[in-house]
Amino acid sequence: MLVAKRKNGDNFSLIHHWNRHELEEYRRKEVFFCPDCGQALVLKLGRKRIWHFSHQKEATCSYQYERESDYHLQGKLQLYQWLQDNQVEADIEHYLPNCNQRADVVFYRENKIFAVEFQCSPLDPTMFLKRTNGYLQHGITPIWILGGNQVKRLGENLFSLNQFQSLFLQQHEKQWYLLSYCSQSRCFLFLQHLIPISTNKMIGTLTPIPRNEVKLVHLFHPPTRNFRSFSQWIHQLQKFKSNYYIYPNPQQRIILNEFYVNRSHLLTLPPELGLPVPSGIFIETPPLIWQSFLYLDLFHHLLVGDTFTYSQALQSFMTRIHHKQIVSRDVPLGRHGDYTNALKEYLQLLVDCSILDNNSEKFWIKCSFSASDTIDQQREKEQKFYQMHSKNIMKQFLSHPIMKQGEDV
Ligand SMILES: [Zn+2]
Structure with missing residues (x-):
């Protein structure tokens, strides 16, 4: 200390x-x-x-x-100095008597108190929630910053987020991001535009910014940059499918078996399944799997012109949740929406892609889901589908609905 x-x-x-x-x-x-x-x-x-x-x-x-590493001590000190450099009144290792908690750094702004928690080693979710609620109940705003040493990069735009790292996920408009700081490089790391591929893997963009270029407001709203990883996302989804099929664990085997019984195959599923939606983070189950369940339970049995209601879709979704075949993700800092929003957004995306149509009461199948006979056929259909609908898919994540010309999707 x-x-x-x-x-x-x-x-x-x-x-x-x-x-x-x-x-x-x-x-x-x-x-x-x-x-x-x-x-x-x-x-x-x-x-x-x-x-x-x-x-x-x-x-x-x-x-x-006693468990404080040098990395943590340095970071806490640097964050404190950064606040001072920004003319913000701050205290280090400050005890807040009301909530009986000591924060790494506390700062004061417009009559509000902010508690910075710089977390450089895994923390139990219960403790994370206890500390977060302890602050909130006393009108103190917690700011959780993940130690840069805990950011796990798997590829240029691919990251591993386990249960601990997911605790730090926050929303800003329609994007998910995570705030991190590296005390070695003295940079803030903004991990933005996160979209889940599987339970632990997410597509995203990591932007390191030297602390002297970061403004206080960036603690609340990350510097926005457009999401440019659409091709990465397609690549990772395809990789996910192959790996799932080649190395299934016992639970995945059950799912593959269900596909088999329904005469479906993971590698020839319609390209309309596995699509990213803004609230998808609320679901830990991979997007391809939860959307495939919806397909097996509902869409699979419907022909063009057949109708269904939102309640029917929700019921099939909730039954899978009840049986723990769809599992929600713990994101205590994600305060806008929940996993049912992901379902609503998915149905809306299918409407935008002209697969479904709807009025205020019901949905109907406008164009049938196109399962393929062979893997090659599926790849071809998938490519066409993404070419046609990439704009619809990406516009879900834009804060402003109009896309500028020449923007990479
Ligand atoms: Zn002591």
């Missing part, structure tokens, strides 16, 4: 511009205590790590300080 209590009760903070000699003097004549448990602390003035306070080996402190 960077702040300790002195014998007289005052705080002693290492963030001031001390030199080694001054601190060595203090270490000789002063005793420092942990602000949380009150036990004595050691002032560490090593050459490898940032200078910090540490509990004695045998100490038992409930607080998390």
Whole structure:
């Protein structure tokens, strides 16, 4: 930790511009205590790590300080300095008595209090929720920043997000993003335009921006750039299908078997299945799978001109949720919408792509879903479908509905 209590009760903070000699003097004549448990602390003035306070080996402190890495200590200090550089009043390792929580950095803006949590090691979702709600209940806005060391990149536009990393997902208009900071490169990392491919893999764009170029407002709204990974998304969806088919786990085997019983095959499914929708993040089950269930339960049995209602579609969806064949994703910071929005958006996308038509009461099949006999045929149909409808698919993610000419989709 960077702040300790002195014998007289005052705080002693290492963030001031001390030199080694001054601190060595203090270490000789002063005793420092942990602000949380009150036990004595050691002032560490090593050459490898940032200078910090540490509990004695045998100490038992409930607080998390001992697990703090240098990466975390550096980042917390840099975030604090960045706020100061932006003329924002801030405190480091500040205790908020109302909610009985200590935040890495607290700052004040327009009569509001913001608590920055810079998380560089996995945290239990229960603890994440407890801390988030603790702040919110006392009118404090939490700002969760994922340590850059926890961002897992698999390819240029492909990222792995497990349950822990998904906790940091936030919405801005129609896009999902994640706020991260790297204390080694001193850059904010904006992971934006996230679209799930499978349970743990998402397409997205990562933009590192040096902290001195980042404005305070970017903590609330990421710098917007257009989503340009449509071809990446197609590529990853195809890869997902092949891998799913070649290396199925026991649960995936059950799904493949259901396809088989219904005389469908994962690799020859209609290209209308597996499409990205803005609220798709609320569902952990891969888009191809949850949309295929809808196909098997509903669309598969309908001919051109046949009708169905939204309630019927919702019922089939909820039955799969009930049987845990469709699983929702925990995104505590995603406050707008839920997984039923994904269903609504998907039906709307099918209307926009002229597969369905609707009025206020019901939907009807306008053009039949086109399953193929062979994989080659499917690839061909898929290509045509994406060529025809890429604009409809991408416009769902635009904050402003009109696309500029020449924009990459
Ligand atoms: Zn302690």
